[in-house]
Amino acid sequence: MNIEWIGKLQDLIGEERVNTSEGDLFRHSRDESFHEPVQPDTVVFPESTQMVRDIVEFAGENKLPITAYGAGSGLDGAAIPVSKGISMNFEWMKDVISFNPDDLSITVQPGITRLELNHEINRQGLYFPIDPGADASIGGMTATNASGTTAVRYGSMRDQILNLEVVLADGRVINTGSSAKKSSSGYHLNGLFTGSEGTLGIITQITLKLHGIPEHAVAARCTFDTPKHCAAAAQAVLASGIPVLRMELVDAPSIRQVNAYGDYRFPEEHSLFFEFAGTQTSTEEEAVFVEELMQDMGCRNWERASGSKERAEIWKARHELSYAFRHIKGTEVMGSDVCVPLSKLAGMVDFARSEIEACGLLGSVFGHVGDGNFHTIIVYDPAIPEEKAAAEKINEQLILKAIEAGGTCTGEHGVGLGKMKYQRMEHGEAVDVMRSFKQLLDPEGLLNPGKIFD
Structure with a gap:
């Protein structure tokens, strides 16, 4: 290891923000995927946009790769520093920059997690709905265009972004949008950087859309003979126009495994889970309508609940599946x-x-x-x-x-790392356009190298 540049980096941003301990190097060598871990040379903990800019400019001068790291909950290796160099951890950048309840928006630093964010805003009757399951960082969720169980109503992170502050590879700091709910001005840079996995720039601030907490919620579960029947039933619900909040499929072997794991007694059949949310009247009516629709399609074991504790019990088989x-x-x-x-x-x-x-x-x-x-x-x-x-x-x-x-x-x-070899097959010549963006914004290839493209 070239200790000399690490010492210079410590002089630049402070020794306490540059870590080469065995434990930190190990932690930042992996995420929750099955891909082989790779330890960075050092881990840095910036506290501000200016500090991120200083690190990026230092890395450029010394030809050092930088891999952004959020909560480490990724599932396909995006945060693994395959070229070593600097792993940039954002857990010291968790501030709420501005909160505007009247505008239904908030601007945060990338290190804040989704649960921490909701803790800040729930008291105002607002919430951020994107739920990938893990308590991921907002920066990481933005970088991977995360979504989750509520995507059927709210879409993905890309649908919730109003503006990003991004530090480019040459040290420029840009904003990709505004605080307005929509715009027809210029190229859609929000969409370009959201999902770019840290390969085009380092995201240092995110302005998000917020939503009102629904007045009432109902959860339900039913079973079918095959996973194919579950999927067909889900398609029927969507075609009916019901604005379901969550709709999840879990197959029978998964239910069996969850029962063994938690000593539960859920019906070991292919299952469809629902959650409806809105006003009490509309939500109850939607649940009744979907129950009738599912019965017509041959479901069994219909169960529903509206209390928070009872709803959590119904969803337990889905939430504990991965574990x-x-x-x-x-x-x-x-x-x-x-x-x-x-x-x-x-x-x-x-x-x-x-x-x-x-x-x-x-x-x-x-x-x-x-x-x-x-x-x-x-x-x-x-x-x-x-x-x-x-x-x-x-x-x-x-x-x-x-x-x-x-x-x-x-x-x-x-x-x-895992889906790189399918990019050409999926996108065709558009991959060359993507590569041109990468070359334009990161000509030295220092931002999360070895990802997205071979």
Whole structure:
């Protein structure tokens, strides 16, 4: 390791903000994906936009790669510093810059997490709805264009961004939007930087749209004979015009695994979960309508609840699913998160379940079927190469089939390391346009190198 440049970096921003401890290097070598960890040379903890700018300019002068790091909850390796260099952690940048309840907007630094953000705004009757499951940082969620269970109503992070402050590779600080709710002025830079995974610039402030907390909520769950029937039922709900807040599919093997993990007694059948939110009258009417629709489609085990504790109980099988598979001793998990047009969803879900069954490995099919996005988890023994190869083969088959169906290789996890090889297949010559943006904004290739493109 070249200690000399690390010493110069400490002189520039303060010794306490530059860390080379074994523990911090290990923590910043990985995220929650199965990709191989790589330790950075050092970890920096900036406190302001100016400090980020100083670090970026220093890195440019010394030809040092920089990889931004949020909460480390990513699932496809976007935060792994594959070229070593500097890992930039934003946990010291959690300030609320401005909060404007009357405008339904807030500007925050990237290190604040979604739960911390909601703690700040809930007292004003407002909330930020994007929920990827983990308590991810807002900066990380922006960088990967995260979404989650509420995407069927609110979309992804890209739909919630009003403005970004971004430090470019040459040290310039730009704003990509404004505080207005819409604009027809200039290119849509919000959309370009949201989802760019730190490859085009370092995001230092995010201005978000906020929403009123719904007056009332109802949760419900029912079961069907096959995952394909669940997906078809979800499609019927969407076609009915019901503005459902959440709609999730969990297949029977997943329910079985959750029962074993938590000693529960949920019906071990392919399940569809719902949440409705709004005024009490409208929400209750929507729940009744969907129940009748599901009964007409042959559902069983319909259950509903409106109290917060009872709603949490209904959703427990969905919320604990990932942990139920990840806790199995001596195993690792590999997953995918394809997204397809709604008309193709039922067939894709059926294909995923049949492929997992055919390989003989324990696996799960679940996801946000309200927007065509579903996930798989496949459990394998890392000591058995054939099992890992089988899991990789299923992932690839799903991705190829999703792209063939007019979908995408990743609905919300991001490209990171795992989806790079599918970019040309999905985007065609548009990849060359993306590369030109990268070359223009980061000609030395120092911002999160080795991601998105081969």
